[in-house]
Amino acid sequence: xxxxxxxxxxxxxxxxxxxxEFLEYIKExxxxxxxxxxxxxxxxxxxxxxxxxxxxxxVQEALRDKNIKVTGLHEFENKKKAIQEAKxxxxxxxxxxxxxxxxxxxxxxxxxxxxxxxxxxYVGTSAGSNLTGLTIGTTNDMxxxxxxxxNALGFLPFNINPHFLDPDMNSTHKGETRETRIQExxxxxxxxxxxxxxxxxxxxxxxxxxxxxxxTARLFRPNMDAVELDPGLINF
Numbered sequence: 001x002x003x004x005x006x007x008x009x010x011x012x013x014x015x016x017x018x019x020x021e022f023l024e025y026i027k028e029x030x031x032x033x034x035x036x037x038x039x040x041x042x043x044x045x046x047x048x049x050x051x052x053x054x055x056x057x058x059v060q061e062a063l064r065d066k067n068i069k070v071t072g073l074h075e076f077e078n079k080k081k082a083i084q085e086a087k088x089x090x091x092x093x094x095x096x097x098x099x100x101x102x103x104x105x106x107x108x109x110x111x112x113x114x115x116x117x118x119x120x121x122y123v124g125t126s127a128g129s130n131l132t133g134l135t136i137g138t139t140n141d142m143x144x145x146x147x148x149x150x151n152a153l154g155f156l157p158f159n160i161n162p163h164f165l166d167p168d169m170n171s172t173h174k175g176e177t178r179e180t181r182i183q184e185x186x187x188x189x190x191x192x193x194x195x196x197x198x199x200x201x202x203x204x205x206x207x208x209x210x211x212x213x214x215x216t217a218r219l220f221r222p223n224m225d226a227v228e229l230d231p232g233l234i235n236f
Contacts, residue, residue, distance in 0.1 A: 001157045001236065005207035008033075008121045009155055011132050013162040013196035015093055015125040023062040025199065029212070031066050033203070034088035034121045039063070039070045044102040045094025045127040055092060083111045086120055093126025093162075096139040100131065101147035113153055122155070126162045129196070133159040138185055138193050140178075156204070157191070164195030164218060179218075179226065186222040192236065193220040194229070202234075209234045 010033050017025050043055035050058075056072035063070055070090075076082035083089070089112070091099070103109050116122045124132055130139045135150045138159040167177045176184075182193050196202070200213035211217050216228040219236060229236075 003156070003204060003207045003209060004117065006117060006119045007155055007204050007207075008119060009116070009132055009202070009204035010121070010123040011129045011156070011160060011196070011202040011204065012123065012125040013129065013164070013200050014198045017199045021062070022058060026201065027062070027066070029201075030123060031063070031068070034068075034090075034123065036087040036121070037068055038087045039068050040073055040082060040086035040089050041070050042073045042089065042091040042099075042103075042128070044074075045092055045096065045099035047092075047094035050094075055094075059090065059092065079106055079108055080111045083108065083115050086115065088121040088123070089115065090123045091125075091128030091131060093128055095144055096127040096130045096136045096141045097143045097147055098145050099127045100136055100150075100152065101145045103131075104148050109153065113155075116153070116155060129160050129162050132156050134191050135159060135189075137189060138182060156202075156209075159185075159189075159191055159193045161193055161195045164197050166197075179220070182220045186220065190222055194218070195220065200231075 012026060016022050041056050041059050043052040052072055052074040060070040073079055073082055130136050131152045132155045133152050134154050136152050137150055138161040140163055165178050195218035197215045200215045200217055203210045203212050210233050211229055211231045216230055218226050219229050220226045
């Protein structure tokens with residue numbers, strides 16, 4: 001698959017893993033990746049209904065010891081200009097439908113594509129990672145609002161399923177597994193889907209995709225058996 005060699009992406013399954021604080025487990029990689037003391041944060045996914053200010057403050061606190069100035073996109077009157085001037089962009093997790101709807105409503109989808117296409121580092125966690133794919137059709141979120149399109153930013157030629165869960169063989173739950181839902185998606189959609197387990201992330205730079213962390217990821221393609229992807233460079 002061809003990836004724009006200008007893209008610099010950190011596509012993270014989750015901001016928080018069990019037993020650690022917000023961004024703690026990935027902080028060093030995050031800071032090294034953005035290579036900047038300024039960060040534009042997009043808080044529009046609003047996890048648990050948190051306010052934009054409170055969500056931004058959470059990121060500020062997490063990165064305080066790294067002396068990074070974090071500013072929420074909502075604070076700017078001219079949001080397109082804020083994106084144009086951003087040194088690095090972080091799109092946080094929460095509800096993917098709400099995130100994408102807000103970006104469309106504010107007419108910011110195109111500007112994000114342009115800015116990242118110019119090489120600005122982009123970090124996404126959870127919902128923010130969903131946006132890097134072709135569509136948000138493989139999100140785990142409830143459609144609490146209805147965006148005008150499910151088309152995402154399209155930096156990657158596949159979809160992301162963050163927080164990917166393997167079936168619990170000891171569970172009595174009889175509902176669909178994550179894999180079953182992705183198989184349902186592939187009845188109507190042709191793009192591959194990468195299931196990112198918590199604690200894993202994709203680093204995209206110089207036209208290459210590298211799976212980082214200690215876990216494998218799961219690759220789904222229509223009419224093919226799912227396969228495990230080992231950490232390291234991904235080619236498919």
